[in-house]
Amino acid sequence: MLSMWRQWARRGRWRALALAAAALCALCVRVPAQRSADLRVPGRAPAELAHWLADFSNQLDISSWSVEDDHSNYTTWRYSVSFSCGPGCRGRGAVLAADEPAGAAPQHGRAARAHRVSLVRRDCTALPLLPWPQLCDELELRAEVSGGGGGGARLQWAARTNCGALGWASGACARRLQRHHEHALQRLLHAAPRAS
Numbered sequence: 157m158l159s160m161w162r163q164w165a166r167r168g169r170w171r172a173l174a175l176a177a178a179a180l181c182a183l184c185v186r187v188p189a190q191r192s193a194d195l196r197v198p199g200r201a202p203a204e205l206a207h208w209l210a211d212f213s214n215q216l217d218i219s220s221w222s223v224e225d226d227h228s229n230y231t232t233w234r235y236s237v238s239f240s241c242g243p244g245c246r247g248r249g250a251v252l253a254a255d256e257p258a259g260a261a262p263q264h265g266r267a268a269r270a271h272r273v274s275l276v277r278r279d280c281t282a283l284p285l286l287p288w289p290q291l292c293d294e295l296e297l298r299a300e301v302s303g304g305g306g307g308g309a310r311l312q313w314a315a316r317t318n319c320g321a322l323g324w325a326s327g328a329c330a331r332r333l334q335r336h337h338e339h340a341l342q343r344l345l346h347a348a349p350r351a352s
Contacts, residue, residue: 184289187324191333192314197344202309203255206271206301208344210253215277216339217241221249231255231268241279249277270302293329294318295336311344 197205208214210233212221221239228234236250252275255268280292299313315337319329 180289185321186294186318187321187329188316188318189324189329189333190314190316191337193312193337195311195313195341196304196308197311198304198308200309202271202301202303203268205309205311205344206253206255206273206299209273209299209301210251210275212237212239212249212251212275214343215239215249215275216336217279218247224248231257239277242281244284245279245281247277247279249275251275270300273297273299273301291320293320293323293332295333 212218212235218239218241221237224236224238226235231254233253234251236248239247239249241247251273253271253273256270256272257268275297276294278292278294280290282290294317296316297313299311302310304310315333317329317333317336319332323329323332
């Protein structure tokens with residue numbers, strides 16, 4: 157009877173260990189979610205709207221941030237940042253904004269035919285009392301802003317996020333992307349500069 161009990165205890169430990177390993181793997185697996193939109197933004201100048209999108213301070217859920225690297229030329233602006241995103245949360249991001257020339261010569265600002273903005277951010281949260289593993293979410297946003305026939309701007313954008321399998325299964329990943337989308341639209345319509 158005692159040997160049977162020991163056998164069950166060993167099996168129970170192995171099952172618990174297997175469940176813990178499966179849970180750890182589920183925390184580490186990354187699953188993508190996507191969202192896109194094609195919007196007409198009346199009363200907004202395309203160049204100013206693109207500049208507003210490229211400003212990292214307009215990002216959701218960041219408290220403090222600092223520029224780590226910054227490069228620009230006549231038509232392209234590229235910079236990388238580090239930021240805080242809550243208790244135990246740190247992140248890094250990169251922004252690339254480029255003006256697409258209207259003609260043969262490079263054009264900047266209002267003269268450009270289209271403006272492209274690419275933003276990538278990675279938020280990592282440490283588990284309480286553990287240095288590893290860190291749970292990280294990634295967000296990639298690509299936008300193109302052009303003139304919107306009849307004034308205003310046309311904004312075409314696509315967002316993609318990679319989040320943990322548990323967040324994806326519970327719907328947290330989709331909710332986060334939806335919240336980011338709604339927040340961006342609300343700020344875009346109320347805070348972005350108007351065409352002059």
